[in-house]
Amino acid sequence: MHRPATSPLDRKLLAVLRSRLGPVPIALVLGDTEDLPDTDAPVIGTVRIPDRSTLIALAMSPEMGFGDAYSDGRIEVEGDLVRALECVYESPKIKNWYTRLRSKYLDWVQANSKRGSARNIHRHYDLSNDFYRLWLDDQMVYTCAYFPTPDVSLEEAQEAKLDLVCRKLGLRPGETVLEVGCGWGALAIYMAKHYGARVKAFNISHEQVKWAREWAQKSGVSSNVEFVEDDYRNVVGRSDVFVSVGMLEHVGADHYPELGRVIHRTIGDTGRGFLHFIGRNRPQPLNVWIKKNIFPGGYPPTLAESLGFLQPHDFSILDVENLRMHYAKTLEHWLARFELAFDKVVRERGLEFARMWRLYLAGSVATFRVGKMQLFQVLFAGSRCQSIPWTREHLYAPFREEEDTELWTRAM
Amino acid sequence: MHRPATSPLDRKLLAVLRSRLGPVPIALVLGDTEDLPDTDAPVIGTVRIPDRSTLIALAMSPEMGFGDAYSDGRIEVEGDLVRALECVYESPKIKNWYTRLRSKYLDWVQANSKRGSARNIHRHYDLSNDFYRLWLDDQMVYTCAYFPTPDVSLEEAQEAKLDLVCRKLGLRPGETVLEVGCGWGALAIYMAKHYGARVKAFNISHEQVKWAREWAQKSGVSSNVEFVEDDYRNVVGRSDVFVSVGMLEHVGADHYPELGRVIHRTIGDTGRGFLHFIGRNRPQPLNVWIKKNIFPGGYPPTLAESLGFLQPHDFSILDVENLRMHYAKTLEHWLARFELAFDKVVRERGLEFARMWRLYLAGSVATFRVGKMQLFQVLFAGSRCQSIPWTREHLYAPFREEEDTELWTRAM
Numbered sequence A, B: 001m002h003r004p005a006t007s008p009l010d011r012k013l014l015a016v017l018r019s020r021l022g023p024v025p026i027a028l029v030l031g032d033t034e035d036l037p038d039t040d041a042p043v044i045g046t047v048r049i050p051d052r053s054t055l056i057a058l059a060m061s062p063e064m065g066f067g068d069a070y071s072d073g074r075i076e077v078e079g080d081l082v083r084a085l086e087c088v089y090e091s092p093k094i095k096n097w098y099t100r101l102r103s104k105y106l107d108w109v110q111a112n113s114k115r116g117s118a119r120n121i122h123r124h125y126d127l128s129n130d131f132y133r134l135w136l137d138d139q140m141v142y143t144c145a146y147f148p149t150p151d152v153s154l155e156e157a158q159e160a161k162l163d164l165v166c167r168k169l170g171l172r173p174g175e176t177v178l179e180v181g182c183g184w185g186a187l188a189i190y191m192a193k194h195y196g197a198r199v200k201a202f203n204i205s206h207e208q209v210k211w212a213r214e215w216a217q218k219s220g221v222s223s224n225v226e227f228v229e230d231d232y233r234n235v236v237g238r239s240d241v242f243v244s245v246g247m248l249e250h251v252g253a254d255h256y257p258e259l260g261r262v263i264h265r266t267i268g269d270t271g272r273g274f275l276h277f278i279g280r281n282r283p284q285p286l287n288v289w290i291k292k293n294i295f296p297g298g299y300p301p302t303l304a305e306s307l308g309f310l311q312p313h314d315f316s317i318l319d320v321e322n323l324r325m326h327y328a329k330t331l332e333h334w335l336a337r338f339e340l341a342f343d344k345v346v347r348e349r350g351l352e353f354a355r356m357w358r359l360y361l362a363g364s365v366a367t368f369r370v371g372k373m374q375l376f377q378v379l380f381a382g383s384r385c386q387s388i389p390w391t392r393e394h395l396y397a398p399f400r401e402e403e404d405t406e407l408w409t410r411a412m
Helices: A008-021 A052-060 A064-073 A081-090 A097-108 A114-125 A129-133 A154-169 A185-193 A208-217 A255-268 A289-294 A305-315 A324-340 A340-349 A351-370 B009-019 B052-060 B062-071 B082-088 B099-108 B114-123 B128-131 B154-169 B187-196 B208-219 B255-266 B288-293 B303-313 B324-340 B342-349 B351-370
Strands: A026-030 A032-034 A045-049 A076-078 A176-180 A196-204 A225-229 A239-246 A271-278 A316-322 A374-381 B026-030 B033-035 B045-048 B075-077 B176-180 B198-203 B227-229 B240-245 B272-279 B316-322 B373-381
Touching: A008 A026, A008 A052, A008 A064, A026 A081, A032 B324, A045 A052, A045 A081, A045 A316, A045 A340, A052 A064, A052 B082, A064 A097, A064 A289, A064 A351, A081 A351, A097 A289, A114 A208, A129 A208, A129 A340, A154 A185, A154 A239, A154 A324, A154 A374, A176 A185, A176 A255, A185 A196, A185 A208, A185 A225, A196 A208, A208 A225, A239 A255, A255 A271, A255 A305, A271 A305, A289 A351, A289 A374, A289 B128, A305 A374, A305 B303, A316 B373, A324 A351, A324 A374, A340 A351, B009 B026, B009 B033, B009 B052, B009 B062, B026 B082, B045 B082, B052 B062, B062 B099, B062 B208, B062 B288, B062 B351, B082 B351, B099 B288, B114 B208, B128 B208, B128 B342, B154 B187, B154 B240, B154 B272, B154 B324, B154 B373, B176 B187, B176 B255, B187 B198, B187 B208, B187 B227, B198 B208, B208 B227, B240 B255, B255 B272, B255 B303, B272 B303, B288 B351, B303 B316, B303 B373, B324 B342, B324 B373, B342 B351
Parallel strands: A026 A045, A176 A196, A176 A239, A196 A225, A239 A271, B026 B045, B176 B198, B176 B240, B198 B227, B240 B272
Antiparallel strands: A026 A032, A045 A076, A271 A374, A316 A374, A316 B316, B026 B033, B045 B075, B272 B373, B316 B373
């Protein structure tokens, strides 16, 4: 293979890119130049850069440059894509002004006003139910699963997650639940079917709500589950329980105080609440390429940021669990199913779309594995709620056995 | 019984006191006036106020006035003391300027500089080991116990707590542990004895350290446990694990950033850490009477405040558990044992001291029962620590059975 000679400028640009990537064990190849990492670790992958314009884009913003060039096929990664991304994420990096500026700009155009949220959510979740059916489990649960042991199937793990949420909340027959951001409705339907709850579930994705209503009908629980196509900010009325699984990432930090007020006016000082969300160890914007192409308006908060909007309402935090390794595992399943359906995705939506989504899923596996993102489940209760679990042992009793109500403290 | 006539001024003061207490179902009696609460709830107790000066002190600051008058015997509560205090704590109150000022003044004179901490800790924990032996369990654990079921003995519950801490940390033989604020040494000794850990434990209470050293000797673990009579701020060196049970309440919010730095320089980005502390739902000073008489320099933080000093160091929060009902139960045991030893305490330390401590213990039972205080256990890990538990199921395996190491994820 003929390899064109690289100019001094190209070599300088390669050096800039290398300094931005940090000491990752990945070779960068441009023309006849192979730039090797300054590390003892064995090289685990090679990235071939086709031309100077791609190199400039990479050097200016590795996040944006790599994402775009990988998606449109200019760049290939030789070696394991997930492992290569893990190395990049593990390496300490300093964000440059260009990436920062781009990120701030996106925050501005993708702001989560009611209209902005509608647009942001539409872009991701209304892509097509058929597309998501290609690689999600049969209940269409698009959030972190719970694997009692690492080897259970995705289907079992998603059902175990739905049950875990109900157990953490100590859900009882006849209780009313408000869910915001209900996806395709799996949790709402599960709560009605297996716990006898009466659920009102909000979502602004038209495609998801349509699907959820049909499914509730088929499941015979439509009298106990109401799906409302509306914004969480328009919620009115009281419930015993508030629950949100995988929505907080879309709320945006500016709107947390409003979410706090919605929760408090829903469950007051006596109800229970549950938040499940992708989070961070410290405040950090979402990867700019992901924000532009996958999750417009997205922001994963730290645990402290989430407590920041619960604290003013005097809520008691009862339990926090970090399930990041379960999200890595969930994403491995999704990625494997996605790869099986890759050709179909290419036929239906084009190669660029397919490669974009492969990168998003592979990058997400990597980021949860190395611990750059966390998955928090937060159980809380109103300041006067005396119906709190004595221990957490009931969470680990055999799956879906009848709850031992004595394990719960009631108003004394 | 002759009851002197109350003046219009007294009646006015009674009304002020009533407004400060809120709608509690407790009768206030002064002379021939019985002030009944404006509530439908049955009256559950009566407080007899002997004279106008006591009434003025109560009206100015119910917290201080009641604590002082109860301690020196001017005031008796007819009815169940704990239940009466629960009603007072449950009632929404507005702190007045006098109480606020008094609280700020105490914060100033009781500031937790190294010298201040030494003084504050000495006042509480160096009272006398014999005194604490009268009402603590046989391992002298002076923090919230863990009751697998509410009916186990205090001794069993304290041992279960020590084991729970070790399990949460996933402690392995040969690992090094730094403990700060180690009390009489029960946890440090337990970790060495049952988990093969090598523990260095800091404490600035001379009496406690003396006791702990003797006990480690008797337990045959003194080669693996070192007790250091020094401030947590003077900690140097690395450990695999950082642990602190019941010290954060004494650190003071001004010193949290320093504690965060101590933790990070101890375990770096790869170790694990554990904090167990009395906390709040929202920021609130400690009861001013308790601060003056029982815990000088004390401040129970919110969960968010505790995360505030972990977040800058990129720690991953893995698990948070709220055990407030277990602290109510622990305190019930302590109070019951204290009542059995009451006459001995009076003989040795005087009636005022004994009544002061009765009020502190009874008030603490009440405050945890009604949820005005929380007990948080926070497990966290360095940002590069990959040795994290897969689930929490191992915490609920039969007591002290061998750990199934497969339940732990190791560097992948």
